[in-house]
Amino acid sequence: MFFRLRPYSLFVLIAFAAAINADEGAKRLATEGDPQRGINPCSECHQANGGGSEEIGAPRLAAMGADYLAQQLRNFKDGHRKHPIMAPWAELLTDAEMTALGAYYAAMPPASNAKPPADIDKDAGKWIALYGDWSGRRLPACVQCHGPLGIGVGQHFPALAGQPYNYLVGQLAAWTTGARKGDPLGMMGTINAKLSVAETKAVAAFYASLPAAKAVEVAEQIDRGDVVPDAAKMQAPEPREAPAPIAHKGPLPHHGEVEPGRDPGEAGHFAPPARGEKPEKELGEMVALGEAIFMHTYSHEVSGKYIGNDQVCEGCHLDAGRLADSAPMWASWVAYPAYRKKTKAVNTMIERVQGCFTYSMNAQASEVGHAPAAESRTIHALMSYMYWLATGAPTGDKKMAGRGYPKLAETEQGFDPERGAAVYAEKCAICHGANGEGGYAGEELVFPPLWGEKSYNWGAGMHKISTAANFIKANMPLGNFLTLTDQEA
């Protein structure tokens, strides 16, 4: 031998051999089961292609996340998921077998055996799937965690696309009955509780009708028209009574510059034009472009060249800039020009937005190297979109309820990186990554990176601890609001 066997090489060899063994074992369990232990083959229900079964409501496993699949087996074993057939078998599996089974199915080509029923209108589920119902009940869209077209994100957010309808409906019901638990931060339980039964069926039919695919493949196929769908062709959910606005502890701030304000609890919130409503003709086209840029700023063909990281406007301004208490655009529009301490000058709205590109979007590191000019298509589109969102808002009203982020009183313990890291690991990392790297579906951003080179720089509003805390308190985790204490935020 010309080279010495180093300790780690030995480790690699052993691991490799173990993987082969695991693979073989998993394949056997999947296709033949383990008659000695009384375990039936997975394919009996999940089918040979791993695409699941519409008839018995068995989920698609093929090309799902490995960790996600293994975790589900563990959930059956420890009782977080209750299932008369799966639970007894899961109890018999070792942890290594569960890991191996996850890896086995994750490596299979994507497949779907879903056959959504013809009498459920899948289009009726599209709105909640793609937009949610933020203003009505602070309900995030499914795509905000499960990725565009429901292709799944990371190990915590399974693909919904191509899952059998009966499985999806069954799972949503299971969150209601308590037969399924163990979702990270209890998010699905909270979200499911906000849906009507009819809505769960419509949403399930919508996702069951989409093709199963690996995230990276779907990301390549994504048509912008699907990513920013035409709400005018969709059916909005029944209007709900809006929840009471968040109680504010002090004046409403907008990046720290606003005068002491009106109590939002008294005034209710301004309503921008309904999603999908648009002005006519050329301005309407510009508004639609503005919305697309708002949602996909760093990857959009028009605006991408100005972005030096992986951020989108919507990352800080939820519900496409429409959501009260999430620095909504309709409240900002009527408040500029304004003097800003940051620039020590009166800035126009265009300059304010250019500031976002410079700091939050790190334009210096972009292809172009600077924020878009006032005359650029990107600015035209964003201004048109913001202007449209503010339709009817009174010019100069700097105290609109829901403006900016609700301000937190300073906490007794103050800021502390160590305590922050603990909270982050527990409550933030599943979406934003253990190292703040964000979450992607293929190449499409789903959860914004929070630090590192893909994130905003020192000058961004979110870089300011108090601003970030205000945002977090009001809006995080998505759909599971106010589960952080002020101190945690």
Place this chain on the structure above:
Amino acid sequence: MFFRLRPYSLFVLIAFAAAINADEGAKRLATEGDPQRGINPCSECHQANGGGSEEIGAPRLAAMGADYLAQQLRNFKDGHRKHPIMAPWAELLTDAEMTALGAYYAAMPPASNAKPPADIDKDAGKWIALYGDWSGRRLPACVQCHGPLGIGVGQHFPALAGQPYNYLVGQLAAWTTGARKGDPLGMMGTINAKLSVAETKAVAAFYASLPAAKAVEVAEQIDRGDVVPDAAKMQAPEPREAPAPIAHKGPLPHHGEVEPGRDPGEAGHFAPPARGEKPEKELGEMVALGEAIFMHTYSHEVSGKYIGNDQVCEGCHLDAGRLADSAPMWASWVAYPAYRKKTKAVNTMIERVQGCFTYSMNAQASEVGHAPAAESRTIHALMSYMYWLATGAPTGDKKMAGRGYPKLAETEQGFDPERGAAVYAEKCAICHGANGEGGYAGEELVFPPLWGEKSYNWGAGMHKISTAANFIKANMPLGNFLTLTDQEA
């Protein structure tokens, strides 16, 4: 002789000799009178320095316009002005003597013997003198015809500054009683009828308190703080019931781009913040700068370098951009971004205003050679000012009553340059000049040039016949509205 006496040289010599004779004759009349004809010396009442007399209410003549003075003598002679002392003497004067007397006093150094009474609050007259009351009763400011600080403009608009209080009050009363007539287009009669007696006294006291000076000298002394006075320190006139909006014959246009609109007669007009009201601190300073630029665009130190002619924003947008039916800024602000046929693109408000600089202000011929950039102080100031004027206006409302200029139906006779020239000579030239050259007080613009190199170019809104006609019909002549027929406009 080394040179031949050419015919015109002879003419010049004769004219020169005649002028000397006229001068001598005028001087004699002024200082000694003509006892043979029973004419007392002018100086008996108007004083040796020509500064008039407060005691007997005799006007200042020194350094007034020559043609204006001669015209007044003719008015006494033909009965347009009635005066028990002046009329009989004027009847005895020849036309040449009247011309000579006008020239004599015009050439004297400015002087004033005014002593306004202490018990009349001159500051109470400042508002009407400097701002008028456009929105209340479509009353132009005195300065709009009589020039900044009332120094007089051309031959038709006499200086008011330094005129004795008793003379000014008497003259205003004379318009009321009919003792004075013959004002061009009946403008002063119309304007005077809109004033209360208390207001005439206050305005007279204000002008009597100003120093007499030649226009060119005053123009040099003008302090911007006087030209754009601080309304917050002045007393607004009593609110009047606003006159009924002008009846519109069709939809409200804004440079031809607006949708068919609301009937302004039903809605009344939006009220911008009161003149002189300002936001606090830095934004307030920017708003004040914006107003100053709006009023003095071509001569202002901040904006002048972008202007290639002698135009100001206020020339097309009366009452500092506040007046309904005169393309007011508050209605424009909430209507942008918008698609414009002219540019075939969606334009922001900044671009719309840059268009004014390019076309109406002919920026190409300016010192800088182009319109101000979006980041310039000029744009910051104008945006802040327009935003402030729109305080409370609903974003996106493109049908605000009073927006743009009221549209005229097409007339039966159509457009005709010849008939237009006749109307111009009769009704426009006294202000805008026989050759459209505009009217100035010293170097300060009072009446915008309408054609020629000091005027707007082919691309300006006003260059469009229909837009100009709409503006003219609604707003010209100043203070004497609707005396033009649709066809004349």
